[in-house]
Each structure stands twice: as C-alpha cells, then as structure tokens.
Amino acid sequence: xxxxxxxxxxxxxxxxxxxxxxxxxxxxxxxxxxxxxxxxxxxxxxxxxxxxxxxxxxxxxxxxxxxxxxxxxxxxxxxxxxxxxxxxxxxxxxxxxxxxxxxxxxxxxxxxxxxxxxxxxxxxxxxxxxxxxxxxxxxxxxxxxxxxxxxxxxxxxxxxxxxxxxxxxxxxxxxxxxxxxxxxxxxxxxxxxxxxxxxxxxxxxxxxxxxxxxxxxxxxxxxxxxxxxxxxxxxxxxxxxxxxxxxxxxxxxxxxxxxxxxxxxxxxxxxxxxxxxxxxxxxxxxxxxxxxxxxxxxxxxxxxxxxxxxxxxxxxxxxxxxxxxxxxxxxxxxxxxxxxxxxxxxxxxxxxxxxxxxxxxxxxxxxxxxxxxxxxxxxxxxxxxxxxxxx
Amino acid sequence: xxxxxxxxxxxxxxxxxxxxxxxxxxxxxxxxxxxxxxxxxxxxxxxxxxxxxxxxxxxxxxxxxxxxxxxxxxxxxxxxxxxxxxxxxxxxxxxxxxxxxxxxxxxxxxxxxxxxxxxxxxxxxxxxxxxxxxxxxxxxxxxxxxxxxxxxxxxxxxxxxxxxxxxxxxxxxxxxxxxxxxxxxxxxxxxxxxxxxxxxxxxxxxxxxxxxxxxxxxxxxxxxxxxxxxxxxxxxxxxxxxxxxxxxxx
Numbered sequence: 157x158x159x160x161x162x163x164x165x166x167x168x169x170x171x172x173x174x175x176x177x178x179x180x181x182x183x184x185x186x187x188x189x190x191x192x193x194x195x196x197x198x199x200x201x202x203x204x205x206x207x208x209x210x211x212x213x214x215x216x217x218x219x220x221x222x223x224x225x226x227x228x229x230x231x232x233x234x235x236x237x238x239x240x241x242x243x244x245x246x247x248x249x250x251x252x253x254x255x256x257x258x259x260x261x262x263x264x265x266x267x268x269x270x271x272x273x274x275x276x277x278x279x280x281x282x283x284x285x286x287x288x289x290x291x292x293x294x295x296x297x298x299x300x301x302x303x304x305x306x307x308x309x310x311x312x313x314x315x316x317x318x319x320x321x322x323x324x325x326x327x328x329x330x331x332x333x334x335x336x337x338x339x340x341x342x343x344x345x346x347x348x349x350x351x352x353x354x355x356x357x358x359x360x361x362x363x364x365x366x367x368x369x370x371x372x373x374x375x376x377x378x379x380x381x382x383x384x385x386x387x388x389x390x391x392x393x394x395x396x397x398x399x400x401x402x403x404x405x406x407x408x409x410x411x412x413x414x415x416x417x418x419x420x421x422x423x424x425x426x427x428x429x430x431x432x433x434x435x436x437x438x439x440x441x442x443x444x445x446x447x448x449x450x451x452x453x454x455x456x457x458x459x460x461x462x463x464x465x466x467x468x469x470x471x472x473x474x475x476x477x478x479x480x481x482x483x484x485x486x487x488x489x490x491x492x493x494x495x496x497x498x499x500x501x502x503x504x505x506x507x508x509x510x511x512x513x514x515x516x517x518x519x520x521x522x523x524x525x526x527x528x529x530x531x532x533x534x535x536x537x538x539x540x541x542x543x544x545x546x547x
Numbered sequence: 548x549x550x551x552x553x554x555x556x557x558x559x560x561x562x563x564x565x566x567x568x569x570x571x572x573x574x575x576x577x578x579x580x581x582x583x584x585x586x587x588x589x590x591x592x593x594x595x596x597x598x599x600x601x602x603x604x605x606x607x608x609x610x611x612x613x614x615x616x617x618x619x620x621x622x623x624x625x626x627x628x629x630x631x632x633x634x635x636x637x638x639x640x641x642x643x644x645x646x647x648x649x650x651x652x653x654x655x656x657x658x659x660x661x662x663x664x665x666x667x668x669x670x671x672x673x674x675x676x677x678x679x680x681x682x683x684x685x686x687x688x689x690x691x692x693x694x695x696x697x698x699x700x701x702x703x704x705x706x707x708x709x710x711x712x713x714x715x716x717x718x719x720x721x722x723x724x725x726x727x728x729x730x731x732x733x734x735x736x737x738x739x740x741x742x743x744x745x746x747x748x749x750x751x752x753x754x755x756x757x758x759x760x761x762x763x764x765x766x767x768x769x770x771x772x773x774x775x776x777x778x779x780x781x782x783x784x785x786x787x788x789x790x791x792x793x794x795x796x797x
Contacts, residue, residue, distance in 0.1 A: 408755050409564060415758045455722040456750075459759050498613035499753050501720060502645055502673060503698050 177364050178375040185359065187382035192356040194468075195346050195535070196394035198267055203446070204282050205320075205439040206336040207343060212319040214542055216341025218312065219334060224305050226295035228253060233288065233338065236260040242472035243345060248480030252294035257410045259480035262473050265466050267343040270399035270448065274462045274478045275422025279449045280438070283431040285338035286331060302334055303327035314545035328430065332437035347468045348531035352378070355528075370528070376518075377525025385492070385512055385522065396467035396529070401458065404509060405499040406477050406491070408460045418478070419461035423454045457501070471527045485526050489519045548771065548780065549580035550764045551787025554643065554694060554719035554748025557584055557591040558613050561754035570757060571599045577761035580784045583692075583748075583791065585643055585671070587613045589632050604791050606640040606671055607632055609659060613752075620650050626658050633666060639794035642671020643694050651681035660685045669790070671717075676707055683711055690790075692746070695719055701733040708741045715790065719748035725770030735774070742778040746786050747771075 180188065206212030219225065220233045231252040237243045243262045245251075250260040258274050266272070266281060278284030288294040289302055306312045307323060307330075316323060319340075320333050351370060355378075358366035381387045392398040401419040408416045426432055426449065433446035440446065462478040476482045482491060495511040514522065557570060565573070574582055584603050586592040587610035596603045609625045610616060619625050629641070641663045646656055651674070663670055664686050672679060673694040683689055696704045696716035701724070708714055718724060724734035738745060749756065749763040771779035 415755045417759075453722075453726055456720050456759075456763070457722075459762075460753070460755055496614075498616065501750070501752055502616065503695065503720070 177368060178370070178372070178379075180359075180379065184379060184382050187388055188356055188378065189360055190393060191388070191396065192353055192360070192394055194349055194353045194356075194394050196268065198343075201267075201280060201282070201339065201343070202440040202442065202444065203280050203433055203438040204336045204339055206333070206340045209319060209340055211315065212337045212340035213344055215312070215315040215319045216337035216339065217539070218315065218542075219338050220341055222305075222312075224309075225289050225302055225334075226253070226297055227301055228296060231295045233285075236288075236294075237263045242469055244473050246474065248475050250294070252288065252291070253296045254293040256291075256293050257416050258478055259475065261465060262469065263342050264345050264347050265395050265468055266345065268395040268399075268466070269397075271401075271422075271463060273422065275418050275425070276401060276463055277422040277425035277429070279426055279433045280339070280431075280445070281342060282332070282335035282339035283429065283433075284335075285342070286335040286431055289331070289334075299327045299331050303330040306330060306334065311545055314547055317547070318545065329437065332431060335431065336439075344536070346535055348533050348535035350468065350531050351528045352525075371524060373521045373524035374528040375525070377521035377523065378528075380512075380514070380518060380522050381525055386508070386510075387492075389508060390464045391467055397464045399464070401461035401463050402508070403457070403461045403500060404477075404492075405495050405497075406462075406479070406481065407499075408462075408479070410479075415460070416479070417459055419463075420454055420458040423452055423458060426452065467526065468529050469531060471530045485523045486519065489514065489522045489526075493519060548578075548768050549784045550578060550767060551746060551784035552577075552579050552582045552748050552760065552764070553692065553717045553746035553787055554750045555582050555584040555760070556608075556643070556751050557586040557595055557757075558754075559586070559588060559591065560613075561586075561751070561757060562591055562594070564754040565757040567594045567598045570595055571602065573757055573760050574599070574602055577764040579760070579764065581787055581791070583639065583671075583787065587611065587615070589636075593636060604639045604794055605636065606642055606669070607636075607638045608642065609644050609655075616645050619644065620646055620653050620656050623655060625655055626662075629659060629662055633662060637794070638666075638668060639791045640669030640671050640692065642669070642692065643673050644671070645673045646678050646682075647675050648677045649681070651678040652685075656682075657685060660689070663689070667793075676703065679707065679711075679714065683713075689713060691715070692717055692790075694748075695721060695750075696745075701731075701737045705737050705740060708737075708744050715744050715746060715786070717746045717748040719750035725773070728769040728773060730770055730773045738774055738778055738782065742781045743786055743789075745782045746790075747782060 200207035223229050223232045235252060236245045236250045238245055243264050244260045249258060250256050272278035272281055272284030278287060289297045306316050319337060324330050355367055355370035390398050390402055408418060410416050431437055433449045438446060471485060474484055476488045482488050493512045493514040495509060500509060581602060581604055583606055584592040584595055585606045585608040587608050589607055592605050596605045609619045609629055641659060660682060669690050669692055670682060671692045671694060676697055679691060679693060682691060690713045693714055693716045696718060704716060724731055747767045749760050751757050771783050
C-alpha cells in the first residue's frame with residue numbers, strides 16, 4: 157500500500173475522529189453488542205427459595221448491616237462491602253477482625269456470577285454469604301451464634317418467619333437460611349446504565365447521532381478491548397466477566413511466606429462445604445444448578461488462578477487484582493501491556509494472554525473506556541428504615 | 548512412596564522468593580527421592596546442586612533467562628553459553644527446551660544436539676511430535692525425555708513410544724491421565740504397555756509453584772495407587788533412578 161493511500165486513510169480516520177462517529181468492523185461490532193443490553197436479564201436462583209422474595213430481601217438487608225453476626229459486635233458485611241465505596245472497601249486487602257490476603261470485590265452485580273469469591277469456593281451467592289460469617293479473620297462467628305441471634309431477636313425472628321416460615325430446629329439449617337436472605341438482598345444490587353451502554357444501544361440501532369456523544373478516547377479504548385487486546389475473551393458479556401478463573405501473571409505469594417493457591421484451594425473448599433449445591437440445603441429440586449459443582453475437578457493449572465472480575469463501575473473500586481496489588485486502572489493496563497509471558501505456562505494462559513505493548517495514548521484510551529463503564533447514576537432505590545415487623 | 552520429580556525449574560525469579568535452603572526443605576518435605584532440575588539462568592540449579600547433591604540432578608537449559616523461551620533456537624550466542632557451562636559443570640541432560648516443528652532443524656538446535664551427543668546427555672524436549680522426530684533423525688541414538696508427553700493424546704504417546712525405544716515421557720502439568728485418584732482407561736493402557744517409560748513432574752515454572760511440589764507429590768501418589776504396585780513404583784521413582792543413574796555414578 158502506498159504512502160499516499162495510507163495518508164488518505166489517516167485523513168479519513170481523523171475526520172471520523174473529529175466528527176466523533178466511530179467505525180467498527182463487523183467482528184468488532186458483534187463483540188461490542190455482546191456487552192449488553194443493560195441491565196441484563198436475570199432470573200431468581202433456583203437453589204435459593206428466598207431469591208426474589210420481598211420479605212427475604214428485607215431480612216437480608218437488615219442482616220447485611222447487622223454487627224451482631226460477629227461475636228465482636230464490630231464487624232458486619234458492610235464493613236468490607238461499604239455502600240458509599242461502591243460496595244467494597246478501597247483497601248488493598250480486606251480487614252475484618254484481622255487483615256486477610258485478598259482484596260474485597262464489590263457486591264454490585266454479584267447476582268450475575270457463576271462462582272463466588274476470588275477462588276470460587278462458593279457455588280451459590282447464599283453459600284458465599286455464609287463464608288465471612290464463619291471466617292475467623294472476618295466476622296469470626298459460628299453456626300450456633302448466628303442461629304442464636306435470629307432466634308433471640310424478636311425483629312429478626314419475625315422477619316425470618318415471614319420470609320421462610322417457622323424457624324428450623326437445626327442451627328445449620330438456620331444459618332443456610334441466613335445466607336439465603338443475605339443473597340436475596342445482594343441480588344438487588346445492580347449498577348445503573350453507563351455511557352458505554354448508551355453507546356452500545358445506539359450502535360445496535362444504527363443511531364449515529366447518539367453514538368457521537370461517546371468520547372473518542374473511550375471508543376478507541378473499546379476497540380482495543382474487543383480487538384487486539386483480546387480483553388473481552390475473559391471480560392465477556394454484559395457484566396464483563398466470563399465467571400471463570402485465570403492466571404494473569406499476578407504474583408500470588410502472601411505476606412509471611414507461602415502462597416494463595418487461588419482456584420485450587422477454592423475447589424477443595426467448595427467440595428468440602430456442607431453448603432455447596434450438592435448438599436441438602438440447596439432448594440433446587442431439579443439439581444440443574446449443581447451441574448457445575450458435580451463436574452468441577454482440580455487441575456494443576458488452577459494453582460494461582462483467580463476469578464475474572466466483572467468491570468461495571470470498575471473505576472470506583474480501586475485498588476485492583478485479587479490482592480489489591482495494583483493501585484489504579486492505569487497500573488492494571490500497564491500490567492497487561494508489559495505482561496511477562498514467562499510467568500504463564502507455555503501451554504496454558506500464554507495462548508490467551510500476550511503483552512499488549514500499548515503506547516501511552518493507547519493505554520490512556522483503554523483507561524478511558526474502562527471509566528466509561530461507570531454508572532451515570534445509581535439504579536438502587538433509596539433505602540429507608542423499615543417499619544417494625546408485625547406478625 | 549518416594550517420588551522422582553523429573554520436571555522442576557529454579558529460575559532467576561525464584562532464587563530470592565524461595566532461597567536454596569528453603570527450596571531443598573520443600574523437596575525433602577515432599578518426600579522426593581530425587582529431582583531433575585534446570586533453571587534460567589543456570590546458576591539457580593547449581594546453587595541447589597551444591598546444597599543437596601544427593602537430591603538434585605542438574606540439567607542445563609539453553610536459556611539465560613526465561614524470556615528466551617521463544618527465541619533461543621535462532622540465537623547463536625546460546626551455543627557458547629552451553630559450551631561454557633558444559634565445560635564447567637556436570638549435567639544429566641540439556642533441557643527443558645521449547646522447540647516445535649521445523650525449528651528443530653535450525654542450526655542452533657542442531658549444534659545443541661551435537662553437544663549433547665558428544666557428552667552423551669539426555670535431551671529434555673518440550674516439543675510436538677514432529678520436533679521429536681526431527682531430533683531423532685539428527686541423532687538416532689538420542690535419549691529424549693518428552694516434556695508433558697507433548698500434551699499429546701495417550702494413543703499418540705503410545706505410538707511414539709512404540710516407534711522410539713529411547714523416548715521417555717514426563718507427565719508434568721497434566722491432569723488428564725487421572726481424576727479423583729483414578730487413572731483414565733486410555734492412559735492406564737499406556738502405563739501398562741510402557742511401565743518403564745513414564746515419569747512424574749511438577750513443573751515449577753513460576754517461583755510460587757515451589758509451594759506446589761508437596762501437593763503435586765501427594766496427588767501423584769494418589770493416582771499411582773490405582774496402578775499395579777510395580778508399575779506405580781516405576782513411574783513414581785524407579786524409572787528416574789534407572790535413567791539418570793549414570794549421572795549419579797559419575
């Protein structure tokens with residue numbers, strides 16, 4: 157191709173940029189459209205009979221902000237999942253009763269997950285919601301203590317009865333129900349629409365005028381995201397996560413020696429848990445939701461793998477990665493730009509991940525795209541104190 | 548059951564994170580009888596060999612850093628590096644190196660094979676079947692340890708083992724041969740047909756994976772227990788001892 161033709165193409169590209177009408181290839185367009193529509197369709201969790209129940213949501217909200225679930229009376233779910241911090245804590249590593257090894261993920265959009273926690277040790281949101289209650293370094297509670305709280309507190313007991321019926325005799329069954337109420341509440345936490353969504357929908361209907369309002373840096377970054385960056389291979393779909401686990405070359409040593417085994421440890425915990433979907437507390441009579449758990453098996457590659465995080469509101473949830481080791485989105489983009497393929501197995505992730513080798517402008521564009529995934533305004537209803545429960 | 552781990556690396560980024568004494572402790576705690584170890588650069592495994600000559604069997608990688616994994620076979624400076632190290636230290640083999648298809652016939656790999664031939668060293672090849680065939684054509688008497696059994700299907704692995712009497716396979720970074728402590732039928736047939744030709748290995752390709760060696764040894768013992776005891780023993784450690792006894796005797 158001659159320099160003249162290349163120059164001409166450059167002029168056309170610049171004109172497009174100047175008029176802010178991005179042009180995408182059919183493949184890029186298909187990839188972009190797969191990131192919507194938003195909000196994405198969702199159906200209640202068949203393993204949780206309280207999923208979508210208004211009474212369970214009310215109970216779950218109270219429990220989410222209930223410090224007495226921790227014997228210390230000082231740690232609640234919202235200690236780490238802080239509503240005004242994007243439902244995470246802005247710390248590198250979470251700290252309940254003590255600091256742990258991992259970063260707190262936001263619980264916004266958590267209802268779209270397939271596995272829960274950085275290591276996927278939970279196969280349902282309700283099982284995952286039980287984990288921090290019992291974890292000594294987080295809330296430090298126990299089955300008996302959590303059950304006793306609901307039994308002894310008139311307000312909680314009343315709300316429990318409305319959501320689930322009679323209190324079960326067994327403490328463990330009561331704790332499973334607490335997890336289900338917490339899950340029902342978290343399922344309501346969905347992000348609002350973003351500049352990207354407006355652009356994506358305009359692209360879907362061929363509305364060039366509406367597409368112009370999307371900043372050029374953001375759509376240039378989007379092109380990298382779905383194109384040569386191959387980011388959308390893992391950050392897939394409307395929530396921008398394939399819900400699976402990868403080793404992206406982030407070191408996983410932990411303070412004090414040793415390592416965080418990631419998904420490998422998660423699979424072990426999952427299969428050992430009495431609250432997994434193969435157990436008696438799942439409400440899915442068809443057992444379809446447990447198919448993934450029945451077939452999961454640990455592999456060597458799982459060592460050091462962590463879940464692909466969803467990306468909506470990602471600009472509000474720094475720091476990043478499973479251990480909070482990267483402070484900014486620019487740091488994350490730099491990580492993938494300068495990724496050491498040597499850290500990845502020659503027959504493993506290296507087939508998916510390549511150092512992007514982005515120029516400074518390209519890196520800034522990719523960050524601009526990620527920032528365009530921030531909701532314009534919260535989609536959550538204003539929360540008001542509920543009236544006392546009446547039997 | 549003791550384990551001969553035939554696929555370990557101790558590369559430059561591991562030396563600080565897992566110092567030699569700690570690395571040796573990990574190997575002993577895992578119940579390893581012996582470990583075939585290479586590093587990029589070579590200094591790492593030499594440190595381990597100096598610390599535990601009864602445990603460590605050194606092999607020489609053609610990489611000064613792991614970044615050379617995809618370029619070494621066109622890099623002529625690799626040869627003087629190999630010559631210098633071979634003149635200075637003892638090794639059981641050259642590898643693990645990554646080499647695929649027709650690249651095996653490039654001048655640098657050819658010279659590397661010639662160096663191995665002069666010193667009667669093993670070749671530890673992370674290669675496809677095509678490259679393995681080419682290496683055997685260059686040196687019909689070569690003894691090749693096929694890393695990861697080429698990530699090939701068991702049927703293809705058996706075909707290669709039937710064809711080449713001097714080919715052995717390590718099973719590093721593979722889980723397809725066993726699940727839940729049970730050996731998959733197609734692999735069972737391969738192990739029973741060639742009990743003398745398989746070895747286990749962890750593949751510590753990042754420093755963190757040194758902390759997986761013990762767990763890998765336990766996992767190996769689980770599935771090996773599903774094989775006849777004599778076959779299990781061979782794959783677990785006897786094949787390694789037999790193959791590399793020459794190095795141990797020198």
